[in-house]
Each structure stands twice: as C-alpha cells, then as structure tokens.
Amino acid sequence: MADAGDLAGSSHLVLLPGVTHLDPASAVFEAMLAGWALQQRTRFLKAETISSRLRLARRVAEFVNEYPWQWQSADVEAFIDSCRNRREPIAVSTARLYETTLRMFLQYVSDPRYGWTVECLARFGVAPAQLLHEWNTIVHVTDYEGDPRRRPLTYGEVQALFDAADGHVEDIRARGCKGGLAAMRDAALLKTIYAFGLRRREACGLDLADLRHNPKVSAFGRYGGVFVRWGKSSRGSPPKRRTVLTVPEMDWIVAVLEQWLDDIRPAFGVGAHPALWVTERASRISMRRIDEAFTTARDAAGLEPTLSLHCLRHSYVTHLVEFDYPEKFVSTQVGHTYAATTAIYTGVSDEYRNRLLRRALSRHPELSESQ
Known part of the structure; x- marks a missing residue:
C-alpha cells in the first residue's frame, strides 16, 4: 500500500520544500489548486471540468479576499448569497453545483493525507476545514431543479419546428441565396436528433459507420438504428456507448436519412470524410452550429x-412513453442508467393520461357514467 504522502495532489509534490517565496500565502494557494488539479487528473476527469472547478475556487478566494485556510462558513454562504442577488441570479441547480464543488475542494485541502493541514499550520498557524455541511447547503427535495419552462414539445410543436426548418430551405431557394444545402442538412439533422433522442454531442459525433442494420426490421435497411459512441460520460469514465433502435413510430426518419446520404451530403464534396453530418468546409458539424439550427427553426416556428x-430529447422520451414502450426500453434507448432519470425527462400529455384512465375505467364499468 502506498504511503499517504505519495497520494497524487499531496502538498510535498507541488510545493517544494526549502524554497523561500516572496508571497508565501499566494504560493501555497496556487500549489493547492495545482495539487487539486493533479488529484482530479489521476481520476481521469475532463479538463474542462477541472478548469471550471479551479475557477470557482479562485472566485470565492477573490470574493472573500482571504485564502482557503482563512475561510469561515459565513464567507462561503455569503458568496452563494451574492450569486443569488445579482441581476441574473443563479438557478438552484447551479447553486448546488457550486456548493458541491466547494465541498470537494475543502474536503481535499482538509484531508490530512494530502498534507495541507500540516503545511498551513506550520506556515500560518491555521488549517483549512470543511465548511459546507447538511445544515448550510441546499436541501435536495425534488428530482428536477432546472428551469420549469423547459419541457417536452407537443406533437404539434415538433411538426411546426420541422415545417419551419423545411420552410427555411424553400425561402432560401426562392430568394436565390446561398445556404440551401446547409438548410437541408439542418432540417434532416433536427429530425434525426428527435427520432433517436440524441444529445447534441452524440449527434455531431455520429459517423457513417454508426448507421446500423436491424435484422428484426429489414424494411429499415441500413437505418435500423444508430450506434452512439459519444454518450455522456460520468466520474472520469470514457464516453458511454449504446445502440438506439429505430422505432416504427419514427419510421419516417428512414426516408429523411436516405435523402441526406444519397442526394444532399454528396453535394458538400466531403469525399471520404467519416462524419455523418458535415459542413460546407468539408468538416464535421460543430455543436454550436447544431444549436443555431434549432434556434433558427424554433424562432421561425414561433415557439x-x-x-x-435538449427539449427534443425530452420530447422523444415523452413520446416513447406515450407510445406505450416499457420503461426499461426507453431508458436503454436514451442511455439512462436509472429509470428515475428517465422519469425526470417525461412529461406525458393530458390526452395520454386520459387514454390510460379510459383503459382503466373499461376494467371497472361500475365506475363509468351510466347516463
């Protein structure tokens, strides 16, 4: 078993002994952040995740105007409160993320195995401590803490979105402007995202080789499903993989993809480029461009x-539920480990609930209206 002092992120690994610093406090703080970053890299966390956590620690230090070993509970609480009281206050989910991040940072610097408590006591006479506990952090009482205005689209709204995307193509053609091919690509892309319940990163990461034949549904040809290789990762794991099958209710996507691959994509002149969705510059489409495609169609549709x-993914989950697919099947299609996560995405319509109610009442005729 390795010595505790050999843990990645230990103070002696990032703060060399015997070195005299002009500003010891600043040097120790920077070494703390470097050590925390090292500790997280050994857990294979994403670089952007680590960077965002370090930025938050710096923000708190700047707000408090003290170093972590000098922080008090009231200081961290005041920082969260200041984020709530600005012109655009943070959401509850963001506040929870801040608290969780700061709790992890304070756990790291106060863990005696990493040596920061001894280092700070020797240099400054005070050691960092855990300041965030159950009694001064947000209580988790609901599964979904996002913006309540975010919701699944109704069938009519999905159709309006697609009609607006197709209409954008016709508008460009009518005006004789450039961009017709890109508009056709965007329309096909949005339909594919909905038809397979894809995340943005999953959609732009698709390659031609990810189109799958489903021997159980030969009529769909090579469009019986898509192999997602860039699913959401967690806790430093590689991207999760899954195959999303084409469901009969979404069989219209077969014609959409056929037109994209046979007629539209070749006109981009990308040659042997592996990406399914490409740009006029013969490159893979970016996540920003996918967002822009949705925003353009959404605004044109008056939504x-x-x-x-991401509401298209919510819509996919909701509509699969309304098509009466089992919960486990829906969770597998969208790559959720827990059914509770799928439930958060679900917002079934009143029509569906009334249909279930009528089905239940048919089994109990004595409860039905007699007149």
Whole structure:
C-alpha cells in the first residue's frame, strides 16, 4: 500500500520544500489548486471540468479576499448569497453545483493525507476545514431543479419546428441565396436528433459507420438504428456507448436519412470524410452550429424562446412513453442508467393520461357514467 504522502495532489509534490517565496500565502494557494488539479487528473476527469472547478475556487478566494485556510462558513454562504442577488441570479441547480464543488475542494485541502493541514499550520498557524455541511447547503427535495419552462414539445410543436426548418430551405431557394444545402442538412439533422433522442454531442459525433442494420426490421435497411459512441460520460469514465433502435413510430426518419446520404451530403464534396453530418468546409458539424439550427427553426416556428435543443430529447422520451414502450426500453434507448432519470425527462400529455384512465375505467364499468 502506498504511503499517504505519495497520494497524487499531496502538498510535498507541488510545493517544494526549502524554497523561500516572496508571497508565501499566494504560493501555497496556487500549489493547492495545482495539487487539486493533479488529484482530479489521476481520476481521469475532463479538463474542462477541472478548469471550471479551479475557477470557482479562485472566485470565492477573490470574493472573500482571504485564502482557503482563512475561510469561515459565513464567507462561503455569503458568496452563494451574492450569486443569488445579482441581476441574473443563479438557478438552484447551479447553486448546488457550486456548493458541491466547494465541498470537494475543502474536503481535499482538509484531508490530512494530502498534507495541507500540516503545511498551513506550520506556515500560518491555521488549517483549512470543511465548511459546507447538511445544515448550510441546499436541501435536495425534488428530482428536477432546472428551469420549469423547459419541457417536452407537443406533437404539434415538433411538426411546426420541422415545417419551419423545411420552410427555411424553400425561402432560401426562392430568394436565390446561398445556404440551401446547409438548410437541408439542418432540417434532416433536427429530425434525426428527435427520432433517436440524441444529445447534441452524440449527434455531431455520429459517423457513417454508426448507421446500423436491424435484422428484426429489414424494411429499415441500413437505418435500423444508430450506434452512439459519444454518450455522456460520468466520474472520469470514457464516453458511454449504446445502440438506439429505430422505432416504427419514427419510421419516417428512414426516408429523411436516405435523402441526406444519397442526394444532399454528396453535394458538400466531403469525399471520404467519416462524419455523418458535415459542413460546407468539408468538416464535421460543430455543436454550436447544431444549436443555431434549432434556434433558427424554433424562432421561425414561433415557439417559446426558452425551449432548447435538449427539449427534443425530452420530447422523444415523452413520446416513447406515450407510445406505450416499457420503461426499461426507453431508458436503454436514451442511455439512462436509472429509470428515475428517465422519469425526470417525461412529461406525458393530458390526452395520454386520459387514454390510460379510459383503459382503466373499461376494467371497472361500475365506475363509468351510466347516463
């Protein structure tokens, strides 16, 4: 078993002994952050995740105007409160993320195995401590803490979105402007995202080789499903993989993909490029461009500006439930480990609930109206 002092992120690994610093406090703080970053890299966390956590620690230090070993509970609480009281206050989910991040940072610097408590006591006479506990952090009482205006689209709204995307193509053609091919690509892309319940990163990461034949449904040809290789990762794991099958209710996507691959994509002149979705510059489409495609169609359709691309994924989950697919099947299709996560995405319509109610009442005729 390795010595505790050899743990990645230990103080002696990032703060060399015997070195005299002009500003010891600043040097120790920077070494703390470097050590925390090292500790997280050994857990294979994403670089952007680590960077965002370090930025938050710096923000708190700047707000408090003290170093972590000098922080008090009231200081961290005041920082969260200041984020709530600005012109655009943070959401509850963001506040929870801040608290969780700061709790992890304070756990790291106060863990005696990493040596920071001894280092700070020797240099400054005070050691860092855990300041965030159950009694001064947000209580988790609901599964979903996002913007309540974010919701699944109704069938009519999905159709309006697609009609607007197709209409954008016709408008460009009528005006004789450039961009017709890109508009056709965007329309096909949005339909594919909905038809397979894809995340933005999953959609732009698709390659031609990810189209799958389903021997159980030969009529769909090579479009019997898509192999997602860039699923959401967690806790430093590689991207999760899954195969999303084409469901009969979404069989219209077969014709959409056929037109994209046979007629539209070749006109981009990308040659042997492996990506399914490409740009005029013969490159893979970016996540920003996918967002822009949705925003353009959403605004043209007159839908609420709070609706985002991810709402198409919510819509897919909801509509599969309304098509009476089992919960486990829906969770597998969208790559959820827990059914509770799928339930958060679900917002079944009144029509569906009334249909279930009528089905239940048919088994109990004595409860039905007699007149």
